[in-house]
Amino acid sequence: MFFFCSSYAIVKPKIAMQPLFDLFGVPPLAAVRPILRDRFGSQRDAERGDPVAVLIDAIISSKTRDAVSGAAFERLIERFPTWEDLMSAEVREIQAQIETVQYPETKAPVVIAALKAIHAYAERFTLDFLAPRPVEAAHLWLERIKGVGRKISAAALNFSTLRKRTLVIDTHVLRVAHRIGWVSPSARDAATAYGPLMALVPPSWDADDLYEFHCLVKKLSQTVCAYQDPDCDQCPLAAQCQRFGVEPNGPSTNASAVIELRPSPDELRSRVAKLDRSDQLTAWGVSPFGDPRVDSYLPGNGLPRGHWHEITGAGTENELPAAVTGFTASLAARTAGGGMILWALQRDDIHPPGLQVFGLNPDRLIFVRAAKDADILSVVESALRTRGVAAVVGEVATLSLTAGKRLQLACERGGATGLLLRRQLYASSAEDEGTTATTRWSIAPSPSETDEPGLGLPRWEVRLERCRGGRTGAWIMEAENATGDVRVVAELADHKMEAEPARGRLTGT
Numbered sequence: 001m002f003f004f005c006s007s008y009a010i011v012k013p014k015i016a017m018q019p020l021f022d023l024f025g026v027p028p029l030a031a032v033r034p035i036l037r038d039r040f041g042s043q044r045d046a047e048r049g050d051p052v053a054v055l056i057d058a059i060i061s062s063k064t065r066d067a068v069s070g071a072a073f074e075r076l077i078e079r080f081p082t083w084e085d086l087m088s089a090e091v092r093e094i095q096a097q098i099e100t101v102q103y104p105e106t107k108a109p110v111v112i113a114a115l116k117a118i119h120a121y122a123e124r125f126t127l128d129f130l131a132p133r134p135v136e137a138a139h140l141w142l143e144r145i146k147g148v149g150r151k152i153s154a155a156a157l158n159f160s161t162l163r164k165r166t167l168v169i170d171t172h173v174l175r176v177a178h179r180i181g182w183v184s185p186s187a188r189d190a191a192t193a194y195g196p197l198m199a200l201v202p203p204s205w206d207a208d209d210l211y212e213f214h215c216l217v218k219k220l221s222q223t224v225c226a227y228q229d230p231d232c233d234q235c236p237l238a239a240q241c242q243r244f245g246v247e248p249n250g251p252s253t254n255a256s257a258v259i260e261l262r263p264s265p266d267e268l269r270s271r272v273a274k275l276d277r278s279d280q281l282t283a284w285g286v287s288p289f290g291d292p293r294v295d296s297y298l299p300g301n302g303l304p305r306g307h308w309h310e311i312t313g314a315g316t317e318n319e320l321p322a323a324v325t326g327f328t329a330s331l332a333a334r335t336a337g338g339g340m341i342l343w344a345l346q347r348d349d350i351h352p353p354g355l356q357v358f359g360l361n362p363d364r365l366i367f368v369r370a371a372k373d374a375d376i377l378s379v380v381e382s383a384l385r386t387r388g389v390a391a392v393v394g395e396v397a398t399l400s401l402t403a404g405k406r407l408q409l410a411c412e413r414g415g416a417t418g419l420l421l422r423r424q425l426y427a428s429s430a431e432d433e434g435t436t437a438t439t440r441w442s443i444a445p446s447p448s449e450t451d452e453p454g455l456g457l458p459r460w461e462v463r464l465e466r467c468r469g470g471r472t473g474a475w476i477m478e479a480e481n482a483t484g485d486v487r488v489v490a491e492l493a494d495h496k497m498e499a500e501p502a503r504g505r506l507t508g509t
């Protein structure tokens with residue numbers, strides 16, 4: 001019933017599951033194309049070549065840089081001015097002309113075999129007979145030639161005057177498709193990736209759309225999404241990519257020539273300044289605490305939704321975070337409204353009915369258990385990108401700055417709020433790299449007060465240690481029984497109310 005990878009286990013599958021199907025959602029090709037157009041410009045104006053020439057060019061260009069294979073093709077047609085000449089040439093003669101490309105000894109016989117097959121069928125050197133055929137039939141005709149696979153046949157059909165509605169999946173497109181998540185890593189070549197990728201192509205796209213999409217993705221690969229060191233910080237698809245910031249050499253294709261663009265220090269400064277703009281903090285609205293003694297410290301007078309927030313425990317609360325869990329639950333209830341909440345943890349030590357004290361109805365909760373921090377972060381990130389999930393809680397010991405950036409991008413994409421609860425039980429020597437969270441809270445238990453016999457309402461000593469676009473502060477707060485609201489009992493006198501660097505106050509929700 002549960003859809004995460006097999007290393008995760010569901011603890012309490014209480015909620016209707018349909019929103020979780022979106023955990024596997026991938027950015028639609030139609031949404032990606034305008035983003036790439038903005039970066040690389042329109043790619044629709046290319047001249048289309050003769051289908052036979054495009055086929056021969058595609059055969060010799062496989063796994064070779066365009067400039068190298070282009071020069072080899074020019075040498076070939078200069079040495080053999082007609083297709084007849086080329087078809088009748090010796091393998092070693094062709095090999096000598098294309099020796100600069102990858103695998104010339106393999107490609108030379110394929111060139112001859114392709115020309116012979118065309119001439120035997122059409123009695124001249126033309127592929128025009130493929131024009132009226134359905135695209136898959138045209139593919140199959142070409143792929144009967146030994147050495148011609150789906151990438152080469154797609155190039156001959158789409159890049160030429162045949163203009164067939166088919167996508168050329170070369171190493172560039174395959175690499176980006178793996179990293180973004182359009183196709184599974186098990187689809188290791190054009191033949192296996194073709195079906196899944198074509199299934200994502202909008203029905204309205206024609207041959208020119210597919211041509212442009214190929215060119216745009218290839219440019220992304222050549223300039224940003226390199227094989228060994230993708231420059232994810234400069235990538236226009238970072239918010240859509242499943243592998244943003246992850247070590248690059250996971251599912252990948254073969255190495256290919258790349259041009260890497262490194263951001264200059266000035267560019268980096270401008271990007272950081274853009275990320276830090278306070279007027280972006282309330283784009284998804286805020287969830288007020290309902291007490292100006294707290295809300296006035298927060299940007300937009302409330303906890304910004306569509307951002308991630310960090311909650312840590314003070315003292316022993318780092319290990320057995322009962323108070324932290326309660327406070328986090330109250331934040332989750334407040335930010336999620338009536339929406340669904342996913343809670344990812346490593347130890348099944350939460351008693352769900354107890355969360356009702358903090359306004360969290362267990363029927364709105366899905367618990368996911370995973371083995372380690374990396375798995376928790378993966379679940380949290382996927383859930384944050386999922387339509388229908390309003391808030392996501394993740395319990396982790398460590399969190400790198402890169403992981404924090406990934407979480408923020410996921411929040412911005414889906415509008416859900418992330419709450420990262422730091423527990424040191426799993427990694428007592430965890431190093432803290434700092435945080436990119438919008439707010440960071442430190443929570444300690446505080447003695448309850450009650451006039452009645454028995455336990456009073458939960459109380460916390462709450463310290464707002466970081467608040468982007470707002471101020472830091474400290475209070476004693478108390479949970480309002482089963483409403484999710486918290487009440488400020490007292491402002492703490494000893495906190496340092498340091499203003500964040502001047503960014504102005506924000507208004508509106």
Ligand code: SF4
Pocket residue numbers: 176179180224225226230231232235236237238241242243244245
């Ligand atoms: S975010 Fe990184 S891995 Fe993903 S497409 Fe962009 S450059 Fe490639």
